[in-house]
Amino acid sequence: MAAILPPAMLGILGGGQLGRMFAVAAKTMGYCVTVLDPDENAPAAAFADRHIRAPYNDPAALRELAQSCAAVTTEFENVNADAMRELAKTTRVSPSGDCVAIAQDRIAEKSWINKAGLPTAxxxxxxxxxxxxxxxxxxxxxxxxxxxxxxxxxxxxxxxxxxxxxxxxxxxxxxxxxxxxMLDLKLEVSAIVTRVSAAQSAVFPLAENIHKDGILDESIVPARIAPALAAQAQEMARKLADALDYVGVLAVEFFVLADDSLVVNEIAPRPHNSGHYTLTACLTDQFQQQVRALCGLLPGKTDLLSPVVMVNLLGDVWKENGGEPNWDVLMEAPNAQLHLYGKKAARPGRKMGHFNVMAATADDALEQARALKDTL
Ligand code: ADP
Ligand code: MG
CATH class of the missing domain: 3.30.1490.20 (ATP-grasp fold, A domain)
Incomplete structure (x- = not known):
């Protein structure tokens, strides 16, 4: 299929922070962007050429999206997979409705993972x-x-x-x-693969993920595990993408058990919170990869430029009455990059932004990132 080139219009179902970072990447590369999201304050709308305000399954809105966009992607798996299939009749869609359907149902997801020859709990x-x-x-x-x-x-x-x-x-x-x-976890890691075809895929360096209250808190890259184990996880992610004949960006979460064996936890058919470090620390970031796969371009190179730690900023960090955190120290740190998603209301548990810290080693980056977070 011929590559889609700028200034073609690209569509995205969902206008949250992932849609916003997709829009930034697409716009930077010269594409135009239409966001479909019912919320007038959708974070992605600030960077989109056009915002269709309608429910994700609104037939007229989906028709409009299909007619006006050269290709359509999604920022979350809980869109109606049938909507993706419907769009695919008249425009290019990635990932496919079938892959979205698998990722949005833990039963189908786990049976597919096992079918691909990979272990689950x-x-x-x-x-x-x-x-x-x-x-x-x-x-x-x-x-x-x-x-x-x-x-x-x-x-x-x-x-x-x-x-x-x-x-x-x-x-x-x-x-x-x-x-x-319930497994006894030594660590959690994730691999993000960009797959355009059987012959063309690229996997980002493995991230080590620390969760707090079930929500990602920190990603540490490179993951502090043996290089051979990291390579094994990357290979497993690639194998899963191949089994699904996946086109797009696929995130695969793993558990590392006490005996250093890997178990697949879950997949996400899109860029992933644990891949936000790529915005600062990789030759190509995960949203540029999403654009590239959607447009049928080859995946960009995924080399890590520096050890990095990503820290999520949840609404809990905001002051009472919605007061902003103290940004001054973080903003002045020459090796830190702040990303805010433009969300109006800060609520506990709500993902408001993140920052990346680069340093000589992952441990140094982690220490500095935690110290910076304490200044907020
Ligand atoms: P979500 O879709 O909410 O991310 P997950 O299945 O990834 O759900 O579970 C969230 C977190 O809960 C995981 O990152 C892990 O820390 C913990 N967890 C989930 N399943 C297991 C398990 N089988 N054994 C141990 N911990 C688990
Ligand atoms: Mg998870």
């Missing part, structure tokens, strides 16, 4: 109440996760006994879930 798919009447011992203690619409640790319950698991399932309203065995 032992899990039980629970589509109805009968499914949870089996022996649950292999999955306990465990985490019950809703199959759909979970993010940042939402829609999850930690359970110790079969009775607790069944009560938690009822509590979640009896919707489809997976019960996953």
């Amino acid at each position: 032992p899990y039980l798919a629970i589509e109805s109440v009968e499914d949870i009447q089996v022996d649950l011992a292999p999955y306990l203690p465990g985490i019950l996760k809703t199959a759909r619409l979970g993010y940042d640790g939402k829609g999850q319950a930690r359970v110790k006994t079969a009775a607790e698991a069944r009560a938690a399932y009822a509590n979640l309203g009896g919707q489809a879930c997976v019960l996953e065995k």
